[in-house]
Amino acid sequence: METSDLKHHYSQQFNSELEDIRSRVLGMGGLVESQLGTAISALTRGESDSAEAVVTNDSKVNAFDLEIDQRCTTILALRQPTASDLRLVLAVFKTTADLERIGDEAKRVASMVIRVVGDDHENSLLGPIVHLGERVQQMLHNALDAFARMDLEAAINVVDEDINIDREYENVVRQSTTRMQEDPSSIPEILDMIWAARGLERIGDRCCNISEYIIYFVTGKDVRHDSLEQIKKELGS
Amino acid sequence: MLVAWGAGAILDQVYLFLLLALLAYIFRNLYNLRRLAIWLGNPQFADIPVHFGLWGDIYSKVARVSLRQAQREKRLAELVNEYTASTSALPDGAVALDASGRIRWFNDAASRLLGLQPAKDIGQPLLNLFRNPEMANFVNNPDYARMLQVSAPGDGERKLEVRLAPYGDDQTLLLAQDITERLQHERMRKDFVANVSHELRTPLTVIGGFIENLQMDESLQIDSLTRPLELMAQQTARMGRIVEDLLLLARLESDSVRNLNDRVDIGELIRNVADECQALTDDVPAIDCEVASTRRVLGDGKQLRSVVTNLVVNAINHTSAEQRVDLRWFDQGAQSLLEVRDNGEGIAPEHLPRLTERFYRVDAGRSRDRGGTGLGLAIVKHILHHHDAKLEIHSRLQEGSRFICRFSSSRLVD
Numbered sequence: 001m002e003t004s005d006l007k008h009h010y011s012q013q014f015n016s017e018l019e020d021i022r023s024r025v026l027g028m029g030g031l032v033e034s035q036l037g038t039a040i041s042a043l044t045r046g047e048s049d050s051a052e053a054v055v056t057n058d059s060k061v062n063a064f065d066l067e068i069d070q071r072c073t074t075i076l077a078l079r080q081p082t083a084s085d086l087r088l089v090l091a092v093f094k095t096t097a098d099l100e101r102i103g104d105e106a107k108r109v110a111s112m113v114i115r116v117v118g119d120d121h122e123n124s125l126l127g128p129i130v131h132l133g134e135r136v137q138q139m140l141h142n143a144l145d146a147f148a149r150m151d152l153e154a155a156i157n158v159v160d161e162d163i164n165i166d167r168e169y170e171n172v173v174r175q176s177t178t179r180m181q182e183d184p185s186s187i188p189e190i191l192d193m194i195w196a197a198r199g200l201e202r203i204g205d206r207c208c209n210i211s212e213y214i215i216y217f218v219t220g221k222d223v224r225h226d227s228l229e230q231i232k233k234e235l236g237s
Numbered sequence: 238m239l240v241a242w243g244a245g246a247i248l249d250q251v252y253l254f255l256l257l258a259l260l261a262y263i264f265r266n267l268y269n270l271r272r273l274a275i276w277l278g279n280p281q282f283a284d285i286p287v288h289f290g291l292w293g294d295i296y297s298k299v300a301r302v303s304l305r306q307a308q309r310e311k312r313l314a315e316l317v318n319e320y321t322a323s324t325s326a327l328p329d330g331a332v333a334l335d336a337s338g339r340i341r342w343f344n345d346a347a348s349r350l351l352g353l354q355p356a357k358d359i360g361q362p363l364l365n366l367f368r369n370p371e372m373a374n375f376v377n378n379p380d381y382a383r384m385l386q387v388s389a390p391g392d393g394e395r396k397l398e399v400r401l402a403p404y405g406d407d408q409t410l411l412l413a414q415d416i417t418e419r420l421q422h423e424r425m426r427k428d429f430v431a432n433v434s435h436e437l438r439t440p441l442t443v444i445g446g447f448i449e450n451l452q453m454d455e456s457l458q459i460d461s462l463t464r465p466l467e468l469m470a471q472q473t474a475r476m477g478r479i480v481e482d483l484l485l486l487a488r489l490e491s492d493s494v495r496n497l498n499d500r501v502d503i504g505e506l507i508r509n510v511a512d513e514c515q516a517l518t519d520d521v522p523a524i525d526c527e528v529a530s531t532r533r534v535l536g537d538g539k540q541l542r543s544v545v546t547n548l549v550v551n552a553i554n555h556t557s558a559e560q561r562v563d564l565r566w567f568d569q570g571a572q573s574l575l576e577v578r579d580n581g582e583g584i585a586p587e588h589l590p591r592l593t594e595r596f597y598r599v600d601a602g603r604s605r606d607r608g609g610t611g612l613g614l615a616i617v618k619h620i621l622h623h624h625d626a627k628l629e630i631h632s633r634l635q636e637g638s639r640f641i642c643r644f645s646s647s648r649l650v651d
Contacts, residue, residue, distance in 0.1 A: 023362055030368025037393050141391040148365040149357060 028064035029144040040133040054110035061103035091213040105199035112196040143207040155211035165204035336407035431487035482612040489619040504528035529567040547613040556581030571646035580637035
């Protein structure tokens with residue numbers, strides 16, 4: 001979608017309100033991106049200081065969530081938007097919810113760093129988890145870029161990428177099981193790490209959700225719960 | 238017309254002939270007008286259909302104007318092409334933003350560094366794509382003197398230095414430079430200094446210890462050995478101090494140790510340091526303390542002590558026993574100032590800007606004799622920087638020097 005699309009209203013005020021929620025949800029996305037980035041680099045380097053910063057900053061993400069919800073509600077109530085305006089408000093509304101959950105997962109990873117990594121920095125499971133985390137980070141970035149540009153193709157690519165994320169996650173789980181069999185005393189710690197990996201994998205799913213909202217906004221088609229092939233067929237590509 | 242009238246007069250049909258001639262004239266003009274309209278579609282000198290009379294004149298003048306126009310357009314296009322080509326060749330990313338922060342234009346480097354898509358992203362608010370929260374804060378509260386170091390969007394490994402410059406009506410130019418390599422070099426340099434200093438510490442301790450043993454050894458009390466051993470002990474101690482200072486600087490630079498929560502009583506601190514310095518040797522100048530402020534500084538007590546010691550020792554080293562050193566702690570509005578003033582030899586103005594550089598010496602031979610490491614003021618500057626304070630140096634030759642540490646209100650408590 002061209003940004004000029006948002007300028008089609010006679011009411012200048014309405015235009016700027018729509019622009020505003022879009023910019024805000026992307027601002028929130030930026031914060032969540034940096035939260036996830038900090039959590040992953042804390043994991044890589046075993047820095048509990050920056051991990052603690054992630055935990056404290058989560059309240060900022062929540063504040064964004066409340067603020068954007070409030071604004072969306074106001075627009076729905078006062079403007080009664082239709083067609084693409086309505087789809088934009090709904091897409092923003094749902095994206096905000098997903099971003100808030102992604103923020104929670106980043107916090108989960110950070111608290112795992114505080115609990116586990118401090119004393120066991122050389123853990124062999126860290127490598128695969130960090131790798132998974134970096135891929136998820138890139139995926140979130142691409143999903144938000146697609147949202148900014150309302151780029152259908154980029155959104156479909158994000159959904160495509162989720163298969164790889166799932167594969168990496170399975171890899172982490174497989175290695176964890178082996179480790180647990182070898183050394184049962186490490187089970188509590190490894191469980192913690194599996195939770196973190198699970199959190200990262202969930203972020204991948206939420207990025208897919210965001211992409212589906214983009215598809216919904218651009219085409220008006222609801223492709224949730226469809227497989228990738230179905231989505232592609234439905235969009236005729 | 239005259240011919241028509243003549244012909245009409247002969248044939249006795251004057252009006253008919255005049256009418257015919259007039260009609261012919263009108264048709265010719267209409268025909269020429271139509272040709273002009275067609276020709277104006279692509280006005281070329283070579284295609285001019287008429288070369289004489291009024292019409293010829295019109296054609297050639299219009300052709301000349303349009304030629305000039307075409308030349309000007311070509312020059313302008315060349316200029317624009319040149320400009321675009323030169324900005325594309327810039328290694329730094331440049332993005333032009335309008336008053337509401339939308340992208341108006343960007344160069345190739347910007348699309349590479351910031352991940353912008355040519356043409357597609359024109360008109361998009363930059364912050365929608367460059368979503369880093371620090372960046373949002375930076376663009377929304379522009380400070381044109383500041384530079385922001387920030388990770389490139391979508392590539393956490395790449396670091397950018399971003400700055401803003403205002404231009405035109407409410408427009409902003411954003412410049413982004415890739416500083417990944419520079420930061421790497423800086424880190425390597427710091428690591429190197431820290432590692433070298435660390436590696437030197439142990440051998441120096443061993444050497445110093447053995448020299449001390451040798452000096453104590455009764456069987457070695459030979460005149461020819463006393464002086465060399467004394468010098469060795471002195472130099473080893475000095476090198477030890479340099480290593481310690483370098484390590485302190487490395488720690489200060491690494492930013493990792495920041496415990497700035499002590500409530501430091503600067504008044505008490507300067508009295509202690511003054512007492513210690515006077516107790517140390519006899520030939521020190523008189524040191525006076527004046528404490529006019531009751532404010533305390535939120536900071537690291539040890540580091541601030543090192544600031545005061547460094548400044549006082551410097552002052553003592555550059556004054557003779559008859560001269561004086563004054564320490565003052567006082568308020569100036571919301572700020573509080575620590576002043577170390579002496580009436581010693583002073584510093585020539587050309588040295589002032591470089592005083593806080595590492596190993597910079599005004600008079601190399603002399604300060605080394607006094608046991609200085611050449612790192613004192615560098616350390617002072619770093620510590621003050623950590624405490625959001627500034628170091629000001631005023632000095633005149635033969636009149637003395639004033640070193641002022643200016644603490645801002647954010648670090649002061651009553």
